[in-house]
Amino acid sequence: xxxxxxxxxxxxxxxxxxxxxxxxxxxxxxxxxxxxxxxxxxxxxxxxxxxxxxxxxxxxxxxxxxxxxxxxxxxxxxxxxxxxxxxxxxxxxxxxxxxxxxxxxxxxxxxxxxxxxxxxxxxxxxxxxxxxxxxxxxxxxxxxxxxxxxxxxxxxxxxxxxxxxxxxxxxxxxxxxxxxxxxxxxxxxxxxxxxxxxxxxxxxxxxxxxxxxxxxxxxxxxxxxxxxxxxxxxxxxxxxxxxxxxxxxxxxxxxxxxxxxxxxxxxxxxxxxxxxxxxxxxxxxxxxxxxxxxxxxxxxxxxxxxxxxxxxxxxxxxxxxxxxxxxxxxxxxxxxxxxxxxxxxxxxxxxxxxxxxxxxxxxxxxxxxxxxxxxxxxxxxxxxxxxxxxxxxxxxxxxxxxxxxxxxxxxxxxxxxxxxxxxxxxxxxxxxxxxxxxxxxxxxxxxxxxxxxxxxxxxxxxxxxxxxxxxxxxxxxxxxxxxxx
Amino acid sequence: xxxxxxxxxxxxxxxxxxxxxxxxxxxxxxxxxxxxxxxxxxxxxxxxxxxxxxxxxxxxxxxxxxxxxxxxxxxxxxxxxxxxxxxxxxxxxxxxxxxxxxxxxxxxxxxxxxxxxxxxxxxxxxxxxxxxxxxxxxxxxxxxxxxxxxxxxxxxxxxxxxxxxxxxxxxxxxxxxxxxxxxxxxxxxxxxxxxxxxxxxxxxxxxxxxxxxxxxxxxxxxxxxxxxxxxxxxxxxxxxxxxxxxxxxxxxxxxxxxxxxxxxxxxxxxxxxxxxxxxxxxxxxxxxxxxxxxxxxxxxxxxxxxxxxxxxxxxxxxxxxxxxxxxxxxxxxxxxxxxxxxxxxxxxxxxxxxxxxxxxxxxxxxxxxxxxxxxxxxxxxxxxxxxxxxxxxxxxxxxxxxxxxxxxxxx
Numbered sequence: 001x002x003x004x005x006x007x008x009x010x011x012x013x014x015x016x017x018x019x020x021x022x023x024x025x026x027x028x029x030x031x032x033x034x035x036x037x038x039x040x041x042x043x044x045x046x047x048x049x050x051x052x053x054x055x056x057x058x059x060x061x062x063x064x065x066x067x068x069x070x071x072x073x074x075x076x077x078x079x080x081x082x083x084x085x086x087x088x089x090x091x092x093x094x095x096x097x098x099x100x101x102x103x104x105x106x107x108x109x110x111x112x113x114x115x116x117x118x119x120x121x122x123x124x125x126x127x128x129x130x131x132x133x134x135x136x137x138x139x140x141x142x143x144x145x146x147x148x149x150x151x152x153x154x155x156x157x158x159x160x161x162x163x164x165x166x167x168x169x170x171x172x173x174x175x176x177x178x179x180x181x182x183x184x185x186x187x188x189x190x191x192x193x194x195x196x197x198x199x200x201x202x203x204x205x206x207x208x209x210x211x212x213x214x215x216x217x218x219x220x221x222x223x224x225x226x227x228x229x230x231x232x233x234x235x236x237x238x239x240x241x242x243x244x245x246x247x248x249x250x251x252x253x254x255x256x257x258x259x260x261x262x263x264x265x266x267x268x269x270x271x272x273x274x275x276x277x278x279x280x281x282x283x284x285x286x287x288x289x290x291x292x293x294x295x296x297x298x299x300x301x302x303x304x305x306x307x308x309x310x311x312x313x314x315x316x317x318x319x320x321x322x323x324x325x326x327x328x329x330x331x332x333x334x335x336x337x338x339x340x341x342x343x344x345x346x347x348x349x350x351x352x353x354x355x356x357x358x359x360x361x362x363x364x365x366x367x368x369x370x371x372x373x374x375x376x377x378x379x380x381x382x383x384x385x386x387x388x389x390x391x392x393x394x395x396x397x398x399x400x401x402x403x404x405x406x407x408x409x410x411x412x413x414x415x416x417x418x419x420x421x422x423x424x425x426x427x428x429x430x431x432x433x434x435x436x437x438x439x440x441x442x443x444x445x446x447x448x449x450x451x452x453x454x455x456x457x458x459x460x461x462x463x464x465x466x467x468x469x470x471x472x473x474x475x476x477x478x479x480x481x482x483x484x485x
Numbered sequence: 486x487x488x489x490x491x492x493x494x495x496x497x498x499x500x501x502x503x504x505x506x507x508x509x510x511x512x513x514x515x516x517x518x519x520x521x522x523x524x525x526x527x528x529x530x531x532x533x534x535x536x537x538x539x540x541x542x543x544x545x546x547x548x549x550x551x552x553x554x555x556x557x558x559x560x561x562x563x564x565x566x567x568x569x570x571x572x573x574x575x576x577x578x579x580x581x582x583x584x585x586x587x588x589x590x591x592x593x594x595x596x597x598x599x600x601x602x603x604x605x606x607x608x609x610x611x612x613x614x615x616x617x618x619x620x621x622x623x624x625x626x627x628x629x630x631x632x633x634x635x636x637x638x639x640x641x642x643x644x645x646x647x648x649x650x651x652x653x654x655x656x657x658x659x660x661x662x663x664x665x666x667x668x669x670x671x672x673x674x675x676x677x678x679x680x681x682x683x684x685x686x687x688x689x690x691x692x693x694x695x696x697x698x699x700x701x702x703x704x705x706x707x708x709x710x711x712x713x714x715x716x717x718x719x720x721x722x723x724x725x726x727x728x729x730x731x732x733x734x735x736x737x738x739x740x741x742x743x744x745x746x747x748x749x750x751x752x753x754x755x756x757x758x759x760x761x762x763x764x765x766x767x768x769x770x771x772x773x774x775x776x777x778x779x780x781x782x783x784x785x786x787x788x789x790x791x792x793x794x795x796x797x798x799x800x801x802x803x804x805x806x807x808x809x810x811x812x813x814x815x816x817x818x819x820x821x822x823x824x825x826x827x828x829x830x831x832x833x834x835x836x837x838x839x840x841x842x843x844x845x846x847x848x849x850x851x852x853x854x855x856x857x858x859x860x861x862x863x864x865x866x867x868x869x870x871x872x873x874x875x876x877x878x879x880x881x882x883x884x885x886x887x888x889x890x891x892x893x894x895x896x
Contacts, residue, residue: 227608278615281699281721305608307616388581392588399585404520404570408745412583444606450628453635464635469618471705476618477635478732481660484634 004030007184007193009172009207012043013148014342015199016155017350021358023162025367030191031164032184034171036472037426037434039152041201042343044434045277045309047255047263049239050084050144051345054109054117055248060324063112065349070142076351080154081379082146083258089143089239090125092134098243102138105244116141131235133293143239147258148347149434150379155350158377160423162370168426169472175210181335195335197357202274202312204340212333216326216340217317220310222276223266224283226291229442232302233260240294252287254295259437264291264298271310279306304442314341327353329360380418380435384410406448408441416452420459427460429453430470490514491801492580492593494571494746497526499599499778501554502791506798508561512805516591517565518582524558524565525551526601527624528787530631533652539788550787574750578773595801598747598761598776599794602783605739614701617708623649623737630656638733642710643667644698648676648785650737655684664690665729668712670697670719673846677785677872698734699726707732740783750774757825758782764813764830765837766800772809775801782827782840785874796838815889822894824871833886839877843894846870850896852877857888
């Protein structure tokens with residue numbers, strides 16, 4: 001295999017953003033990902049919030065990147081066709097202590113450069129959203145909601161169309177320093193590279209060590225979520241957060257999703273397990289109790305799914321203090337960039353961080369602009385978002401648009417086919433799901449999953465036992481019931 | 486825009502039966518809209534027998550049962566379209582459907598809602614744990630095995646004693662899989678006694694009542710489930726956890742009438758039945774929109790689905806003749822021992838059939854119907870279980886037109 005100019009380890013939102021930003025230049029870039037798709041870790045396991053940046057300590061990378069990422073996102077969403085809405089946010093309070101904290105973080109936000117924050121009374125809060133709990137609130141107009149999986153996919157697809165190569169099912173097991181550059185070893189092959197960039201998310205400490213940096217102390221703060229039916233979504237137009245605690249952390253909140261559902265969560269508790277994504281009865285029960293305080297329509301009949309995500313944070317073992325994002329490039333390990341402890345607000349910060357990575361590379365060597373770079377990426381056009389006349393035209397042009405495969409989310413065969421033949425070559429069932437929303441509705445694939453797996457087999461010419469749900473060993477079928485006669 | 490007398494949404498057992506009855510009564514301008522490539526609905530994948538005893542006096546497989554109606558539809562030449570999905574119904578009965586041929590818009594005089602039901606999912610009941618491959622609702626597993634010839638797993642545990650779950654326990658056993666057990670959170674089975682006998686007992690598959698799955702293990706494919714006993718409040722009892730190694734979990738935890746289109750039309754739903762609020766004519770809160778079958782209430786026998794739809798057809802015929810049906814003013818009220826009752830509205834001036842389910846098993850009870858404290862009818866029930874729908878014909882001559890009807894279970 002010929003060498004790469006840059007190998008990026010990890011295809012989460014940060015790795016994908018770095019890939020996309022590097023694809024502006026004439027460099028050969030590979031992204032190595034242990035899973036079968038992008039955004040399989042915490043890039044896809046969060047609230048989908050475009051944070052404004054009022055809880056982060058002034059001067060930190062978190063604060064700087066969040067404000068920068070927030071304020072540029074309309075343009076980014078437009079270029080990459082990422083579903084996004086600047087909803088604003090209400091941070092609600094119930095008592096004097098809450099009010100104190102809200103005022104404190106309003107001042108922090110203003111220092112960070114967050115625009116337009118103001119305190120509102122109950123009357124105005126109810127006018128903004130009658131489903132919101134709370135006696136008063138801080139209104140933050142710049143917060144927004146987006147689909148974090150679609151965003152990561154969009155960044156990666158844009159990088160891919162500009163020449164970046166993605167290698168899935170490629171867990172990095174070692175990085176060897178060569179006379180010039182590095183040899184990145186995966187379970188499946190070796191990747192010689194002049195530059196190595198650590199975007200490994202939760203596994204960043206291990207990669208950090210492989211690159212010769214310290215294995216920084218980190219720990220996980222897990223949070224669980226309920227996904228509520230779009231019927232509940234009709235009641236919520238704006239994210240409702242409780243006043244932050246004294247450390248700037250939020251407990252359970254209610255957030256509308258860009259597609260019209262509601263997320264209730266996350267709560268927060270420490271976990272040791274790096275991929276401990278299991279939901280627990282104790283915490284789900286807690287979400288029900290706490291969720292009702294934020295969202296008056298929190299009801300069991302609206303539950304369609306639950307999930308968990310982990311904010312894997314860097315901390316000081318002596319003081320227990322949670323530390324800022326780490327972005328470093330040590331001269332003793334030339335041509336490496338090390339990103340550790342990138343967690344919330346990682347979605348908001350991904351592109352600003354990526355630009356800082358590119359800047360480091362550009363300081364060391366001359367980067368020639370890629371004359372073919374196209375910042376725009378086309379998403380899959382959604383049937384459900386078309387008006388009747390648009391539907392008629394779309395079907396006339398491509399009859400697959402008329403065939404509804406997912407009944408809950410009204411996803412057409414045309415969209416499923418585009419997702420199966422996605423630019424990154426991802427072929428899992430969850431890959432199709434995250435690209436189209438098929439199976440994400442209230443019946444959770446009860447109707448369409450059988451159709452989607454069949455389409456995967458037909459389109460790729462593979463037998464049933466090769467269909468994967470989301471992971472390499474996540475087979476859907478053990479084979480045929482009977483051999484064909 | 487196309488004008489049609491009756492548009493039937495869904496070509497399953499309810500829609501087909503309604504269409505045939507309408508035709509028999511002289512209605513010709515009918516259109517059945519079916520999203521699948523074939524008529525027959527869910528019956529196509531129900532290859533076991535046991536259908537038709539009440540309706541046809543013999544026992545048939547699902548496809549055979551559907552075939553009886555499909556043959557009639559074809560013989561009569563009743564218009565139908567397949568591979569077409571209804572995406573909207575308006576309150577003034579404009580039906581919008583999508584197919585490869587484009588968007589079809591139809592102005593109907595009457596709409597029959599016969600969309601059936603869907604399965605309750607893992608997410609809806611909030612089972613904790615990891616989310617590997619290998620967890621299927623019973624109907625999805627049935628579709629894979631019976632329609633697509635794909636085996637879903639080898640070592641299975643079944644949660645929920647719904648009929649499809651028990652039928653899948655037998656089906657998977659017959660195809661060489663090992664089914665370890667069926668677990669039911671309630672202290673009684675939710676499926677029919679005959680299925681416990683024929684699908685579980687005959688194959689030595691144990692049924693554990695008051696048990697549920699409390700954890701799911703496996704990062705990629707399912708590796709094990711943890712099952713716990715539950716107390717009277719359905720809460721897991723600590724210390725009763727047992728781990729079952731398996732690659733497949735089949736969920737049979739309830740069916741929900743599929744009423745998204747009904748809601749689009751502004752049809753009022755009953756929070757107990759999850760189906761439309763209907764009167765004795767099967768008419769919903771929206772004039773000219775009728776509902777029957779599993780979209781109205783989940784049935785245990787397909788025979789009753791067809792018969793309910795035939796009764797719907799009779800009302801639609803009158804609706805077409807008379808232009809409208811009078812609003813029914815009297816409410817059907819139920820006590821806490823009744824899960825739900827259909828219809829929810831009556832006039833007091835017509836015969837009708839009352840369908841209901843009891844909330845828990847009872848012995849030597851009476852179903853009592855009364856108006857204004859006066860007992861109209863009492864049906865003796867030596868044994869009543871939630872799994873079996875109870876149907877009671879009520880004669881108009883016994884009713885007054887002034888008072889709501891009260892339905893209670895007494896013993």
